[in-house]
């Protein structure tokens with residue numbers, strides 16, 4: 383894995399052009415399938431850097447961008463046949479910011495179709511393999527962003543997280559990933575799955591690099607009406623944090639053995655207690671009602687007329703619409719459109735959607751209560767180690783993998799997945815949660831324990 387510091391050191395003795403060529407070669411030969419599209423002009427940018435014409439905080443650093451984030455002139459597929467040939471005429475806010483800081487966008491990373499999934503197995507462009515064991519999944523839906531970092535195919539990456547899609551691949555690939563507070567990073571140019579839940583966030587090989595990337599992408603943007611209008615500048619907090627362990631967030635034996643070791647380490651330096659979150663037993667179903675409901679209305683725009691996949695045989699409008707969607711969307715996306723449409727339909731709205739919103743309020747209250755006592759909360763990010771490709775064929779079993787990550791999106795708080803070494807040669811991640819806009823606390827704590835973990839695990 384390559385950190386910004388290591389890349390900068392290489393840049394002192396080697397040409398950026400040569401380093402980027404090497405990276406592109408590695409991507410070309412790679413078995414991971416982390417990228418859907420590689421950016422052709424990356425080499426031109428590298429040359430610009432070598433001539434001294436590329437400046438900024440990320441000057442000359444190769445960054446991978448998840449393929450649901452719009453890039454002007456570069457195909458943006460969202461992992462779907464529906465957008466296989468879609469080339470956006472504009473950049474997402476975060477991409478504008480990367481470019482302004484001199485970053486080299488190296489490619490667009492593979493993902494679950496429309497970010498719906500936990501393993502990147504629903505991608506139209508094929509599954510992403512775990513760099514630590516090619517027979518296993520890299521996590522999802524930002525699987526390509528996790529795998530490209532662990533496989534030395536980028537230095538930084540952007541992911542998006544609606545119910546865990548940054549934190550899950552971070553955990554499965556042994557990298558650091560942060561889902562920011564809802565509203566901290568502009569969603570302008572992010573192809574929506576479930577607007578009220580999702581955020582774009584940084585992924586990197588160490589906490590420090592996550593901080594650097596977050597400082598670049600966070601901030602004001604009037605084009606996203608849910609943007610909080612605040613900038614982010616990291617402030618190191620040396621405070622002795624009070625850390626709460628969430629009893630309702632667990633994992634299987636392999637994960638819990640490591641998590642209990644983590645708790646012991648944290649107890650050496652911090653005040654630790656336990657906290658109950660009674661609403662969490664309803665969080666997973668509530669998430670899947672809200673997310674699929676929002677998805678069903680968001681995805682109505684793919685009609686085969688304005689952009690995206692189209693058919694030659696024109697028919698009456700209703701028939702054409704359903705033929706295009708039957709052919710353009712994959713199975714999981716269709717399942718969710720049907721689930722969401724059902725949950726929002728007139729007779730069932732009160733029974734499902736409204737109830738889910740009430741659970742959402744209870745989840746927020748549980749977090750509020752917990753943060754009145756603790757600065758930070760910790761839990762395993764994922765309840766299992768990365769599993770075999772194809773192992774979880776049943777959709778419900780797959781949905782259950784998100785049990786520890788979705789409460790965070792329902793509440794809108796920030797959370798980070800930090801690598802806590804390996805179990806059976808596979809990476810494990812610890813989830814660190816903080817109160818709204820308290821990313822600095824999470825990141826300060828993460829930096830401290832990151833060095834302890836590196837020594838011990």
Ligand code: GLN
Pocket residue numbers: 497498499500522523542543544545546547548575673784
């Ligand atoms: N696995 C969750 C889902 O499929 C979360 C996905 C995401 O965060 N985009 O909805």
